[in-house]
Amino acid sequence: MYLKSYFSSSVEAAMALARKELGPEAMLVSSRKSPSESLHLGQYEVVFAEDSAGIAEPVRHPIGRAPSADHSQFADIRSQLAGIRTAIANANLSAPNAPDVSPELAEIQHTLDAQEIDGEVARDLLHSVSERARGDHSRVRLQNALIAEMSLRIKVDSRLGREGQSSRIVALVGPPGRGKTTTLIKLAARYGIAGRVPVRVLSTDTLRIAAADQMRVYAAILGIRFQAVNTVPSLAQELDSERGGGLTFIDTAGLGRAEMEEGTELARYFAERNDVDVHLALSVDMKLADIRSAMERYRIFRPSKFIFTGIDGTESFGAMFSAAALCQQPVSFITTGQQIPEDLEPATVQRIVDLALNGGRKQASAAA
Numbered sequence: 001m002y003l004k005s006y007f008s009s010s011v012e013a014a015m016a017l018a019r020k021e022l023g024p025e026a027m028l029v030s031s032r033k034s035p036s037e038s039l040h041l042g043q044y045e046v047v048f049a050e051d052s053a054g055i056a057e058p059v060r061h062p063i064g065r066a067p068s069a070d071h072s073q074f075a076d077i078r079s080q081l082a083g084i085r086t087a088i089a090n091a092n093l094s095a096p097n098a099p100d101v102s103p104e105l106a107e108i109q110h111t112l113d114a115q116e117i118d119g120e121v122a123r124d125l126l127h128s129v130s131e132r133a134r135g136d137h138s139r140v141r142l143q144n145a146l147i148a149e150m151s152l153r154i155k156v157d158s159r160l161g162r163e164g165q166s167s168r169i170v171a172l173v174g175p176p177g178r179g180k181t182t183t184l185i186k187l188a189a190r191y192g193i194a195g196r197v198p199v200r201v202l203s204t205d206t207l208r209i210a211a212a213d214q215m216r217v218y219a220a221i222l223g224i225r226f227q228a229v230n231t232v233p234s235l236a237q238e239l240d241s242e243r244g245g246g247l248t249f250i251d252t253a254g255l256g257r258a259e260m261e262e263g264t265e266l267a268r269y270f271a272e273r274n275d276v277d278v279h280l281a282l283s284v285d286m287k288l289a290d291i292r293s294a295m296e297r298y299r300i301f302r303p304s305k306f307i308f309t310g311i312d313g314t315e316s317f318g319a320m321f322s323a324a325a326l327c328q329q330p331v332s333f334i335t336t337g338q339q340i341p342e343d344l345e346p347a348t349v350q351r352i353v354d355l356a357l358n359g360g361r362k363q364a365s366a367a368a
């Protein structure tokens, strides 16, 4: 009996390698992100347990006795491992009446863990996947069920502005340094200039040195009208001065945990108006707890959509997926780099599920 590690760029690829070499009977023991000393072999490691028979290559971690171990001992270890694996999977599938966990369902669990999907979301997904598969635990069936269930949990809406308003007003709010200003100027360029719609940007971020200047420079380069507004009354005046259609984007100062007080007047003003479409900008490298805490803090601005920035900076999208699934509000846009205006995409369900399952490396379209 041996434990043998396989490394690859994804859990699925590493499993495929293992199954190819060891056959379908081999038992999956664990999967995880590779430790730093093994990263050169691949980003994910899966460990399989296997009888020595038929393995020509030397193995990495012998346990118990050498390959000549007698079969009763092997059977013992094998049944212990199977027990442990089922216990772990059952504990994770703690929903009432959870069905027996097949190895294939346990693999789905490992995939969700490897992508760092929140435990609560993962348990709910596994329960629904198992029900949807109706006892057919073939890989294709489970994979399709997983994609379908993940897709059901994500909402997207990349419309700009509130329904029924002739002038569309979009404000970006969010924690400091998460890409509000850059995203806003991408939106103005894409949907204003390229869309041939009259567009202007207003910056309420006037207290920090050079903050409004950053926007002023971008706007000047792109030929977009720009106005800095120092107070809420002057913002109101500016908004009321132009009601004849077009797009107005409002940039706001990033407020950290201790600074939310400074945003209350603006938040109250946005909440009073029914024509300001507020998007909360968060970045995908934030931990789920931080995303949830920012969502809670920024509730005073009544955001109705989320933007996720920095898709290019990570391969782990579990926090983004989990946050979107838990908050049940739509994702409007994702941003994929610093290039203005190119690195901006209207969010789609397929893209978000694909990122969450595969880090965007391949399409999460349903298998045939």
Ligand SMILES: Nc1nc2c(ncn2[C@@H]2O[C@H](COP(=O)(O)OP(=O)(O)OP(=O)(O)O)[C@@H](O)[C@H]2O)c(=O)[nH]1
Pocket (backbone or CB within 6 Å): 175, 176, 177, 178, 179, 180, 181, 182, 183, 205, 211, 252, 253, 254, 255, 309, 310, 311, 312, 313, 335, 336, 337, 338, 343
């Ligand atoms: N790699 C990458 N960088 C980004 C992305 N979006 C924004 N950035 C960078 O993130 C940094 C901060 O962006 P800003 O747009 O200034 O962020 P902000 O939220 O307006 O920051 P504050 O106004 O200070 O709160 C800049 O260097 C941007 O170029 C993205 O999608 N990918």
Ligand SMILES: [Mg+2]
Pocket (backbone or CB within 6 Å): 180, 181, 182, 205, 211, 251, 252, 254
């Ligand atoms: Mg900014």
